[in-house]
Amino acid sequence: DGHGGPYAPYAGTTLVINVPAHPHYNAMMKVLPEFTKETGIEVEVDQLQYLKMRERQTLELTKDEGDYDMIAYVVFSKADYVFADQLENLAKYFMNPKLSDPNYDAEDLIDGYVANIGVAGGKKGYLPGQTGSLFGIPYGSETSVLAYRKDIFEKHGIDVPQNYDQLLDAACKIPEVEEGMGGMASRAASGHQASHAFLLHLAPLGGRVFDDNWNPIINNEAGVAAANALKTIVDCGPEGSQTFGPAEAAASFSQGTSAMFMDSIAFAAGFEDPSKSKVAGKVGYALHPEGVRRGSQTGGFGIAIPKNAQNKEAAFLLMQWLTSKKGDLMAAMNGGNPSRFSTYQDAGLNAKYPYSATFGEALKYADPDWRPIIPTWGKINADIGTTMSQVLTEGLDPQEALDGVAARAKDIMSEAGYYTWQ
Amino acid sequence: MQSANVNRLTPYLFLAPAALIMAVALLYPIGYMIYASFLDWNPSQRIGEADFVGLRNYVNLLSDAAFLESFWVTIKFAAIVVSVEMFIGVGLALLLDRNIRGMSLLRTLFILPMMIAPIVVGLMWRYMYHPTVGIFNRTLKSLGFETVPWLSDGSWAFASVVIADVWQWTPFIFILSLAALQSLPQSAMEASRIDGATGWQQIIHIKLPLMMPVLIVTLLLRLIDAFKVLEVILVLTNGGPGLSTEILSLRISRTASEFRELGEAAAMSNFLLILLMLLTFGMFFYNKAVEVRAARLRAAAEED
């Protein structure tokens, strides 16, 4: 057929890809027909809820012959898949002149995302560095911004918070001045959500979970400050905050029961949709406030080729196409999250989504090391989550709580062999 | 009672399909799992690649405060929901075992909660427990009462989870008790009416004793299931706040998928299994003992 060039050998191939049910990937679905038209490669999509997707992939990747040619993976899966040697190292594809697009412009990819999602084997094992290599490309990645109610802030003459002091002040002032409204809606539910919320504040307040020698330092002053910040936010938040997951928190903001929401940029589209949101048009977006430093979260998804895939080369072509400047922009125009700086600067996108500029700005401070992506993370994460939940609901002392977490984390790390070299 | 001369093979023929399927699709995986409890195994590995660590997983668990806490939560949860459900379920069955118009519709209505997928039940209750738009708090507020922190306070969350479980699973007891009630010999019931039994006396002296075999089985099954409740709690509280609703099966599930420690999850399951076994054997042998005692008494009575 009429598809020439690099795609010709693969025209007619059907790729099976596994992606999460997520607004970004819904956007991807809309651009895939264009890919097929251009290349003659068919794509069959298997879309799953992201945690379930992770479980399925975990099993799927152990098979001799996998069903999936390309997978989108949750950021913290990187450690597991790479550690188990289940993802293709992308170097050999980028080295292959028949496959690699010379105009790809990898420098344009948002470096924080690449570091966080794509690279493994460098510093601390999960960060870039001399020994690192690329296993995936960020696609549908996110960082955190502060969404706030312009109207409310104006009405009561509150300034948009630039730093954490202002943030906490604003958070507790609002319930006093605006009846029935909470300050900031935050995730807080026991487990992953509480942990996520805590870590969100930990990095800007100068903390880390581990020092460079894998010693837990989560219980240092910064850690306690982050826990206190979270507790303040939740206490001044809307009713029932203690059990919020991201959806409830976002709903609280979009239904006008709280004045601020600090979480992933992926929620923005929903706030601006009048059929779902009561605050469309009243929302302002600002950078994640500064603590000791700036540091917004990095998260979301990347795409990679499983070791047991059947059509690896065609899959690489799809991957490259999707993350190319053109592909990235198309997805972004359909409501996806850009992975390239150039996309954020695109005039058309800024016209359609005015907040894009702020998001692009936020990316500069995206912190790829805000949480450690190591195989033992799941367990430590869960422990932080439950302990933090106890701080929020049962009045457990933050210092005591974090000391406990640190001690348990130490055990876990020790058992996993992180102190072998000390 | 026992039939004579049954072809020796017949019982085995009747059992064969079930035995085969359970051996292949249940026993074998369970064996796999028991073996796995001695491994340090993460789900990205094939079982062959995992390291053998002996009893390490078990030892770790015994000193794991979170595990012990959830063990206790599990026992508390199971004991409470099962007793409440037995009480309401059997009560309802006794109440509704009547010949009134529209009964079959009613019966079906009472079974409905059980038929809803657990995930949906979780979501539904989570919506109802919603701090502001949920029906409970809304009603409380409109009646001028304090709202209740349904899911955001440890004790309330535990109660909320219990309520949802009772709502969903009482029908289980109800439907089995009802079926049992309805296959009781009618003539015995008539005789007791003539003998002057009031409604209550009929229940206590005739219905309950005759239903006992079914009730015991039901109780056991429900108990086992209570230890296995997962989705509803997962959706409602994810075990929180803190560990207040983290029952063992949730912990197992999280250990397997979040912590990626299949070996430890398997060891935990084995603890759960042992606990349940003890319970079951206890009940089983208690029953046996009662039977044997009755038989002995009878034999003794015959001798003199």
Place this chain on the structure above:
Amino acid sequence: MPKITFDQVAKSYGSVEVLPPFDLALDDGEFTVLVGPSGCGKSTTLRMLAGLETLSGGEIFFDEKPISKLEPKDRDLAMVFQDYALYPHMTIAKNMSFALRLARAPKSEIEEKVRRVAEMLNIAPLLDRKPAELSGGQRQRVAMGRALVRDAGTFLFDEPLSNLDAKLRGKMRAELAEMRDTIDKNMVYVTHDQVEAMTLGDRIVVMSDGLIQQQGTPEELFKSPVNKFVAGFIGSPSMNFIDGELVDDDGKTWVHGDGFKLPLDLDISARMNDVQTRAVTVGLRPSSLTTDISRGAPIELKVVVSEYLGAQSVLVTRCGGADVLVETQSTSPVRAGSVQTFGVLTNEIMIFDKASGLRL
């Protein structure tokens, strides 16, 4: 003890009417026997009285009090069920004492009563067994015992002796007869066995197809049945019926039929004068025929079978097309196959309207 009155009581199952509306009055302290062929509605009547079946119409009164809305337990009854209805999970002792325990009778009294009744019923050694471990007749006795331990105002018995052997039955019958005479209770007794009915009943109610055919004392029913059904049902072996025609001859009334001519006694023929019908059925009890021809009008019958019953034998003979049973002493030598002349005790002949079956 109340006087029990059925007033236009009726029963249907769906569209099947098993009992058309009927009246029945049972006197206080009376022993009433409901007797009739299988399926005629005896059990149903009893169960309505017990409160186990709803009435489709009418009302039952205890003295003046309507009771159809009362629960069985409020009717002060004890009952023996045709199908035993024992409690499968209780031992025999528990089965029997259940009602007393419900009534919170003192323990010693319960034990005493159960022991006494169990001894009377020959089931004392079985008291610790469960119903499933008993033979049919033993179960029936337990069912009986369960009612007898009680101190109810009215006792209902639904064929309580059907599974017992003759001797035990005789004994039980005697016990019941004694109860009848010594205690002042209402007893309503259902049976298909007319011997039981005759020996036990103060009053017998004969039912057939849901209808009450006749009620009266045993003797009334035997001597003056109102119709062919009652005549045939009461008495064993049952009455022989032969079709015939009334013929007036010689100032006497005769009945002629296929193979016989019998003169009627004066008092019978007197009644025949008022009757239009000439086509009749002659009723002859097997005991009204004798081998001693001197004692009655002669009739020639062909002996088909001789059934040996011990002291008596029953001869099955043929008269025209009809079978005629004759009761004889086993000592009288009659050979099967022979034709023999028997004497008919003419004063015992009964005449029925052939069409309606009513006695003339």
Place this chain on the structure above:
Amino acid sequence: MPKITFDQVAKSYGSVEVLPPFDLALDDGEFTVLVGPSGCGKSTTLRMLAGLETLSGGEIFFDEKPISKLEPKDRDLAMVFQDYALYPHMTIAKNMSFALRLARAPKSEIEEKVRRVAEMLNIAPLLDRKPAELSGGQRQRVAMGRALVRDAGTFLFDEPLSNLDAKLRGKMRAELAEMRDTIDKNMVYVTHDQVEAMTLGDRIVVMSDGLIQQQGTPEELFKSPVNKFVAGFIGSPSMNFIDGELVDDDGKTWVHGDGFKLPLDLDISARMNDVQTRAVTVGLRPSSLTTDISRGAPIELKVVVSEYLGAQSVLVTRCGGADVLVETQSTSPVRAGSVQTFGVLTNEIMIFDKASGLRL
């Protein structure tokens, strides 16, 4: 049809031995009746033959073939259960045709057979009902019908008529008797009713307490019972027993007792000469006593009750301490309370050893 032999068959439930080892041979084509009081092991014997109970010992042979390991369905039997055992989920028609349908008989044949049997049993109108909608007797007839439609080699009946009224029972008995004569099948029939046993059985087996007391033809059992038990069980009303003592006087043997002195006939006294025992029990059938004193040795009895049975009455009289029943024609005028002289037919007197109960 096979000859059925029980060889040292025994049965225990746990530690309770209900049937000690016994032998029994039933001839090919014979109608055997097992009769005995309630709980004596009749049903158990039948159920072992059917294959529903395991044997605790011994073996049953069909001709030469041991069958105790065979499934019931391989024994070529049909059975009527004492407790009906109808399939509650099937209509009567389906209940009756179940066996035929299992055997894949042609449809028309099934219908024809069911219809014929249902008519014979008077249950044709009930064919579409379920068992719960029948009366007790109707259920029993269905149970009977279910066996009768079949074409088995051996028929087993466990009290098949106990819930039927006399008339129906008579009719069924006649049908069974006809079957016995016309078809060449083994029939084993359990009953507690000696009348049924006498009229139906080619051979009667009398059981008591798990022991076979005697077997033989009806006449043998009536005329020559081996012991007191059989004598008392067979015959209705049952034999009177009075204790006495043998006394030789005047070249004759007499039996003296409380209130009577009876001479023995020659053939009886001849047998008495060989006997050591002097303490005996005298057996007198109610029919061996007559109001016609010319016909026998005189005896004076006090009449206590007169039970009216229709043509006959039974007088309950007292002789010393013992009750003595006397069967009389209802026509003979005897008043209760009077003391009366009766004639004893001395040739019918039976003498039993008082200690062992064996007939002398």
Place this chain on the structure above:
Amino acid sequence: MSDKTYDKQNPAFYALLVALVVMAVGPIAMMLMTSFKLNVDIMSDTSSLIFMPTLRNYETALCDFLWYEAAHVDYCDKTFGRALVNSLIISLVSTVLTLVIGCMAAYALVRFRFMGRDTVSLSTLAMRMVPPAVLLVPVFGIWTFQFQIDGTRAGIILVYVAMNLPFVIWILQSFIVQVPIQLEEAARMDGAGPFQVFFLVVLPLIKPGLAAAAIFTFRVAWNEFLLANALADRNSRTVPVTIVNSMTEFDIDWGVIMATGMLLAIPPIIFTFVASRQIITGMTAGAVKG
């Protein structure tokens, strides 16, 4: 059973009944009501009874079934129809298989005395105790690497049958015990072999138990998520998996969730209506004297 007269009850009884029905069905009714609301209405503070009903949530859930393009649906999952077929086949087949096989086993356990009966019934129960979360990985491994039936409907049916068997066996045992043994004896005398006795006499008599067991089995097979998610591939995926997979964390659209929840609930509800009809009073009346 043709007795169509009904007992009269006092008003308090009816009041209690109504209260109970409200408790049982209330949450479901609420779910139904919510499924007709827009998310804005759901989240608003106004009374929950006054709102503009809309079918939009159902349009969203069923978008690939619609003959028109619902304007508001911007992304439509095309797999719902296929999943529905899968679910129906898997649940029905596994229910039937479980009942037949389980019933036979239960019968053997109750009626025949043979070696190790107690052991068998105990281990049967023990097997029920294993949480599915734990079986997940072994089952996946075994099905994939050893049986090679991963991704097939048969594979899923096999797990469901195995999972449900212990329950069915246990529950039916207690019902079979109540069938009068005399009926089985009668059938054996009528020439029925063990299988005929079982299928023609015992099975029809334990209908209430079967119906109850069927309801539970169907329910598990229909609603099960964990194992189906691991074992099914794209073509054999069931409805719960599809539904859970289409839920995102980004906005909980309660309306759509309730609508899909309703859709998921309807087949088991229908099944319940059909099956619970079988729970009839007094099955064994009139069978034997006892």
